[in-house]
Amino acid sequence: MKAVARRRPLCLRRAARGAALLLAMVILTLVATLSAAMVWQQARGIAVEDAQRSRAQAAWILAGALEFGRVILRLDARTPGVDHLGEPWATQLQESSLASLLAVDRRNTAEGGPEAYLLGSIRDAQARYNLRNLVDNQRRLLPAEVAVLTRLCATAGVPSGTAWAIAQGLQAAWAAQGGQGGQGGQGGQGGQGGQGVDMQDAPLAPRSVAQLAWLGIEPAAAAALQPYVDLLPEATPLNLNTASTEVLAGVFAGLDAGSAQRIVQARQAKPFRSIDEARTYITGDGELDARRASVGSRYFELSGRLRVEDRQIEERVLVVRQGRDVRPLWRERHSIAADAR
Incomplete structure (x- = not known):
C-alpha cells in the first residue's frame, strides 16, 4: 500500500510538469504569432508609407516638369498671334533618365535608388x-x-x-x-x-x-x-498651322485630301502668318473666317509620364494662355503598372 501511495504523487507531479510544458508551448506559440503579426503590420506600414512617399515625390516631379511646360508657353507668348509646329513648345521630350536631366556631373547619377525616367510633351488643343x-x-x-x-x-x-x-x-x-x-x-x-x-x-x-x-x-x-476631335471650355477656331490633313479636310467642306495636303506642305516651308495666306488653298463651301480658322492657339494640353521600375505615373493638364498668363483649367493623374501599358 505504501508503494502505491508513493507512486501516485509521482504520477501527479509528472502530469503537472507535462501540463506546465504544454502551457509554456501554447504561450510561446501565442507570443510568436503576435510578434509575427506585429512585425507584418509594421512592415506593411513601412511599405505603405514608402509607396505614399514615392507617389508624392513622383507627383511633385511631374508637377515641376509640367510647370516648365507652362514656362515654355509663356516665353512663346513673346511672339503672339502665330503658333506652329516649328516652335520650341512642339518639341517632345523623349523618355530620358531623370538623373541625367538634373545632374551636372554624370557621376552623381550613381545612387542606390531606382532609376527614374521622364517623358513629356505639349500639344496644341486647337489642332483638332x-x-x-x-x-x-x-x-x-x-x-x-x-x-x-x-x-x-x-x-x-x-x-x-x-x-x-x-x-x-x-x-x-x-x-x-x-x-x-x-x-x-x-x-x-x-x-x-x-x-x-x-x-x-x-x-x-x-x-x-x-x-x-x-x-x-x-x-x-x-x-x-x-x-480628330477635342473638347474645350469654349468654342474655338482650328489652327491651320497645327491641324492634321484629315482634320483640315473634315472641318472645311469642299476641301479634298489633296488640297489639305498642300496646306500642310506649305506651312512646313513657311508657317501661315494670317488666314489670308492660307485662303487660296480653301475651295468649295468652306468658310475661312476667324470663327472657323486661325493661325494661333490659346488652349494647350501638357502631358508628362514618370516611370520608376515597374510603375509609372501619367498626368495631363489643360491650360489656357491669355497674353503671358498660362492658367491650368483641369488636371488628370493616374498610376499604372508598366506591364499594363
Whole structure:
C-alpha cells in the first residue's frame, strides 16, 4: 500500500510538469504569432508609407516638369498671334533618365535608388475639331458643325449615327448644367433636338473625349475619334498651322485630301502668318473666317509620364494662355503598372 501511495504523487507531479510544458508551448506559440503579426503590420506600414512617399515625390516631379511646360508657353507668348509646329513648345521630350536631366556631373547619377525616367510633351488643343462648336450660346445645335463631325466620324471609321448621338448628348448635358459651362442663355427654349430636355435624365457633361462614354458612346468609337476631335471650355477656331490633313479636310467642306495636303506642305516651308495666306488653298463651301480658322492657339494640353521600375505615373493638364498668363483649367493623374501599358 505504501508503494502505491508513493507512486501516485509521482504520477501527479509528472502530469503537472507535462501540463506546465504544454502551457509554456501554447504561450510561446501565442507570443510568436503576435510578434509575427506585429512585425507584418509594421512592415506593411513601412511599405505603405514608402509607396505614399514615392507617389508624392513622383507627383511633385511631374508637377515641376509640367510647370516648365507652362514656362515654355509663356516665353512663346513673346511672339503672339502665330503658333506652329516649328516652335520650341512642339518639341517632345523623349523618355530620358531623370538623373541625367538634373545632374551636372554624370557621376552623381550613381545612387542606390531606382532609376527614374521622364517623358513629356505639349500639344496644341486647337489642332483638332472642338466639339464645343456643335452648340451655340443658346444651346442650339448647328447643322453645319454636325456635318463637320459627321465627316470626321467617317474618317475615323465609326458608325454614321455617332455624330448625332454626340451632338444631342452634349446639347442635353450642357443644357442641364446651365448651357455650355455657363455660357448659354437662361431660357429653356432649345433648338434642334433641344426641346423638352428632361434635366433629371440628362447625362453628365464630359470634360474630355474619353468621357464621351457618359453620353452612351462606345469607348472604341471615342478612342477612334480622339486624334480628330477635342473638347474645350469654349468654342474655338482650328489652327491651320497645327491641324492634321484629315482634320483640315473634315472641318472645311469642299476641301479634298489633296488640297489639305498642300496646306500642310506649305506651312512646313513657311508657317501661315494670317488666314489670308492660307485662303487660296480653301475651295468649295468652306468658310475661312476667324470663327472657323486661325493661325494661333490659346488652349494647350501638357502631358508628362514618370516611370520608376515597374510603375509609372501619367498626368495631363489643360491650360489656357491669355497674353503671358498660362492658367491650368483641369488636371488628370493616374498610376499604372508598366506591364499594363
